[in-house]
Amino acid sequence: MNNLVSIITPNYNSEKFISETINSVLNQTYKNWEMIIVDDVSTDKSIDIITFFCKQDSRIQLHQLSDNSGAAIARNKAISLAKGTFIAFLDSDDLWLPKKLEFQLDFMLKNNYSLSYTSYEIINEEGNSTNKTIKCKDKLDYNRMLYSNEIGCLTAMYNKDVLGKIFMPKIRKRQDYGLWLKVLKSEKYAFGLATVLAQYRDRSQSISNNKVEMLKWNWNLYKNVENLSYFRATYYTLCNVINKLLK
Template sequence: MNKLVSIITPNYNSEKFISQTINSVLNQTYKNWEMIIVDDVSNDDSVEIIESYILKNNRIKLFKLSKNSGAAIARNKAISLAKGNFIAFLDSDDLWLPKKLEQQLKFMISNNYNISYTSYEIINENGISKNKIIHCKEKLDYKRMLYSNEIGCLTAMYNSDVLGKVFMPEIRKRQDYGLWLKLLKTESYAFGLPKVLAKYRDQSQSMSNNKVEMLKWNWNLYKNVEKKSYFRSFYYTLFNVINKLLK
């Protein structure tokens, strides 16, 4: 198993966390990877921190956008630069456990799966566990995913040798959800590896603000990207909110 994995990381003002994120990649037991970080015009010291790592490890690469464009464009730029057989995603404040790539690649290759995801743990802004695990479903198809985004972006991986480079819709939020839906229009299932292999840093604002944002961006995804009717867009948006509140 010597497949190259391209790790897609958008960065915007992540000086507080980016070192931890990069270190979690450097600590992977699987070593054949490249980490492509695209900076979205940060105005903190995160770029300098990233550049200090690049001096010591040429598997880490940095590209700087010329204007602030959002995570979708940053991620898509990284995907366009990727050389890997597999493409994985890790945001600049999240963490991987050391065997994440090794175990997930083995899971995909041995079972001939082209899209996969794993369980993950929620941590707070300071990296302390919130004692909450998001357990992944055994498998997901397009219809089921319309009701709720069940794939954590920090755990997702797809086989670009088989599926090609698949890009995110260029919307400000929920673009990762849009990518999973796009992939599942051509691939029957995404498969879950039921192991906690990543840590998601929860920096969410108030619940009321999150609900309003979720309504807005889910509606936009269903209506304008997935081209659902007004009724279907409202229907799926409502289910997403209910599922989010029940978690």
């Protein structure tokens, strides 16, 4: 496999985690990648840390936004700069296991899949296991995804040569969910690789831990990005709540 993978990483004040995130990419068994880090006007020392890694390895690139604009703008900037055949996503506090790219690329190429995702495990803010694993579904279509976002952003990868460069909707939160829905409007399915290949860091201050905010942003996505009716937007928002409670 000689396909270049472009890794999309937005950064904002992640000095506590960014070294570990970058090292998880450096430790990949698959070596043909570029890591495009777009900083959203950080005020901590994360820029210094990223710059150090850029000097050590030319595959790591740092680009800085002039205004604090949110993760969607940062990710879309990175996508616009990407040169790879495949686009993958890794936030600045999450981690990949060493064979993530190797296994997932093989899975996609052998089966001719355009969008894939994997299972992942949850770690706490200190990086310790929580003994919780999110097992991915075998496959997902647009209608199934409306009920709940079943694709962990840190596990997702799409084939740019097949789909073109697909960008995230310019909303402050849930933009990754919007991208998967956008892809699934043209692709019949996204496919899951059951192997655990990534670690999601559960942080107490993250949007995913603010349930009320999550509801607002989900409803906004359904109503204003997916253009669903008021009734359908409300219905799928409630379905999301139920799915979260059942997990």
